[in-house]
Amino acid sequence: MAGVHTHIGAYHILHGVDLVVPKGQVTLLLGRNGAGKTTTLRTLMGLWAASQGSIRWNGQDITATDTASRARLGVGYVPESMAVFADLTVAENLLLAAHKASRMEDVDAQRLQWIKQLFPAVETFWHYPAGKLSGGQKQMVAVARAVIEPRELLVIDEPSKGLAPAIVANLLEALKEVKRQGTTILLVEQNLAFARRLGDQVAVMEDGRIVHAASQADFIADQAAQQRYLGLSL
Amino acid sequence: MISRLLSHDLPNSRALAFILGVLFLALLFAPFWVPSIKALNLAAKVLIFILLVASFDLLLGYTGIVSFAHTMFFGIGAYGVAIATNAWGPSWSAVITGALAALGLSALLALAIALFSLRVRAIFFAMITLAMAAAFQTLASQLSEITGGEDGLNFRLPELLNPSTVWWEGNPFGINFNGKMLTYYLIFVAVLLLFLALLRIVNSPFGSVLKAIRENEFRAEALGYRVVHFRALSSVLSALFATAAGVLLALWLRYNGPDTSLSFEIMLDILLILVIGGMGSMYGSIIGTVIFILAQGYLQDLLRMASGLAKGIPFLPALLSPDRWLLWLGLMFVLAVYFFPQGIVGRLRDKKQ
Numbered sequence: 001m002a003g004v005h006t007h008i009g010a011y012h013i014l015h016g017v018d019l020v021v022p023k024g025q026v027t028l029l030l031g032r033n034g035a036g037k038t039t040t041l042r043t044l045m046g047l048w049a050a051s052q053g054s055i056r057w058n059g060q061d062i063t064a065t066d067t068a069s070r071a072r073l074g075v076g077y078v079p080e081s082m083a084v085f086a087d088l089t090v091a092e093n094l095l096l097a098a099h100k101a102s103r104m105e106d107v108d109a110q111r112l113q114w115i116k117q118l119f120p121a122v123e124t125f126w127h128y129p130a131g132k133l134s135g136g137q138k139q140m141v142a143v144a145r146a147v148i149e150p151r152e153l154l155v156i157d158e159p160s161k162g163l164a165p166a167i168v169a170n171l172l173e174a175l176k177e178v179k180r181q182g183t184t185i186l187l188v189e190q191n192l193a194f195a196r197r198l199g200d201q202v203a204v205m206e207d208g209r210i211v212h213a214a215s216q217a218d219f220i221a222d223q224a225a226q227q228r229y230l231g232l233s234l
Numbered sequence: 235m236i237s238r239l240l241s242h243d244l245p246n247s248r249a250l251a252f253i254l255g256v257l258f259l260a261l262l263f264a265p266f267w268v269p270s271i272k273a274l275n276l277a278a279k280v281l282i283f284i285l286l287v288a289s290f291d292l293l294l295g296y297t298g299i300v301s302f303a304h305t306m307f308f309g310i311g312a313y314g315v316a317i318a319t320n321a322w323g324p325s326w327s328a329v330i331t332g333a334l335a336a337l338g339l340s341a342l343l344a345l346a347i348a349l350f351s352l353r354v355r356a357i358f359f360a361m362i363t364l365a366m367a368a369a370f371q372t373l374a375s376q377l378s379e380i381t382g383g384e385d386g387l388n389f390r391l392p393e394l395l396n397p398s399t400v401w402w403e404g405n406p407f408g409i410n411f412n413g414k415m416l417t418y419y420l421i422f423v424a425v426l427l428l429f430l431a432l433l434r435i436v437n438s439p440f441g442s443v444l445k446a447i448r449e450n451e452f453r454a455e456a457l458g459y460r461v462v463h464f465r466a467l468s469s470v471l472s473a474l475f476a477t478a479a480g481v482l483l484a485l486w487l488r489y490n491g492p493d494t495s496l497s498f499e500i501m502l503d504i505l506l507i508l509v510i511g512g513m514g515s516m517y518g519s520i521i522g523t524v525i526f527i528l529a530q531g532y533l534q535d536l537l538r539m540a541s542g543l544a545k546g547i548p549f550l551p552a553l554l555s556p557d558r559w560l561l562w563l564g565l566m567f568v569l570a571v572y573f574f575p576q577g578i579v580g581r582l583r584d585k586k587q
Binding site: 045047066067068069071072077079083085086087088092095096097099102103145 | 439442443445446448449450452453454455456457458459460461514
């Protein structure tokens with residue numbers, strides 16, 4: 001993303017975001033509440049239109065590409081707060097995200113098995129309406145949905161929010177595996193203890209801008225930057 | 235076998251399955267047991283409205299689109315048959331040509347409305363459909379040379395479907411095996427097949443996408459589905475099924491006019507039936523239609539009886555006067571919405587879970 005501005009109604013939320021998400025790495029997008037992290041992700045997905053600046057994907061300009069086409073380029077998006085389709089069953093939720101399959105039998109069985117192992121709730125509640133699940137279970141379904149097929153980029157908005165530690169551990173395992181398979185990840189996360197075990201790059205937002213970008217190793221070493229931008233040290 | 239026919243969307247509640255089974259048998263054998271022509275008319279109306287309401291459910295219940303133009307498509311179907319048979323005489327080719335032309339026109343109109351207006355907010359879309367429906371109704375009554383205007387069109391159907399055509403001389407228990415009965419079964423089979431087709435549609439992957447869109451269009455879009463395309467396709471399909479219901483109505487009545495198939499009252503009836511029966515479950519259209527049409531047909535008689543019984547008690551007979559049937563129907567509606575916010579089918583299925 002280069003110089004991206006986003007307006008939502010009369011509000012000017014992003015003021016020229018420059019963000020590079022290197023291929024095959026995990027980029028953490030950090031910042032205080034209201035800094036514009038979620039808006040950045042939504043603009044990246046095309047859910048909000050960028051009013052200025054450009055968004056490039058593998059060298060190709062996708063600023064004007066609609067959301068559905070961006071998703072079909074190989075982007076999995078996990079919106080914040082348990083974004084499942086409540087009226088659909090867990091199975092239907094997953095199948096929706098599998099573009100190459102129209103029936104469950106067409107989904108890669110090995111991958112499905114792997115997902116069910118990582119997220120037991122997915123298997124247990126396979127035929128239940130996703131809306132009846134608990135918050136943590138919904139979150140697992142949402143992440144499982146995003147990884148049902150190999151993606152090139154995974155965009156995840158605060159996946160660990162409100163989850164029990166044991167489930168966060170599973171989530172970490174899943175994302176590590178996804179990363180190992182070569183998927184690029186852009187992760188917004190407040191739970192730094194969780195995020196730092198995945199991250200390669202760090203970008204910090206403030207008032208709709210990226211104010212600091214570094215490798216995670218450098219950022220962890222830089223106590224002053226942590227204090228300045230996050231008000232804490234890792 | 236049954237599960238496959240129903241696209242594995244079973245009633246999921248013993249009570250519901252039982253009620254549906256009884257209704258199926260009752261409608262299947264209606265010509266043999268209903269006591270009067272009026273009752274058989276109601277049975278045919280029930281069949282046609284099941285299809286009409288179910289097609290509206292595809293739009294409102296499954297896709298979350300509020301449209302007031304549904305009776306327009308219903309009317310197009312009925313007018314298609316009426317105008318064609320009126321112009322070309324009572325032949326099968328006229329009926330089929332009329333029906334096909336109606337289906338084509340409906341598909342085009344639905345697509346046009348969808349592409350022009352599905353991008354706007356839901357409330358504006360509803361307003362646009364309302365305007366279209368009103369314009370179409372005016373058109374139907376103004377173009378009196380073609381449509382018969384306010385008086386509508388009386389027309390004849392192919393010989394086989396005429397009530398005077400008797401195809402079995404035997405007359406056991408006073409049952410007439412005539413063209414009217416044949417028409418009834420034609421409608422029965424058509425409604426059954428089209429209803430099963432609708433069940434198949436809503437339970438297909440396409441149906442899941444529609445439900446996803448209804449719940450959150452942005453999320454559906456972020457999963458890679460072009461919401462506008464899916465909404466447009468849903469609108470067109472729903473319009474086609476409504477048109478088919480209109481064709482069946484014309485076959486049954488052998489008459490069509492603005493009040494029979496285009497009126498705004500029918501649109502309100504469809505909405506009420508769907509809300510009473512339960513949105514987003516095809517079976518809701520069956521339960522809702524039966525209750526509503528029986529109430530419409532028999533509430534007046536029932537009230538007349540009750541009013542007679544209440545004679546001598548002050549105030550009560552007046553309240554129960556048959557002329558006040560709409561008041562009671564309205565009251566029933568309010569109670570239904572209050573006690574079954576998810577409709578009767580939603581309530582029955584919830585109990586199970």
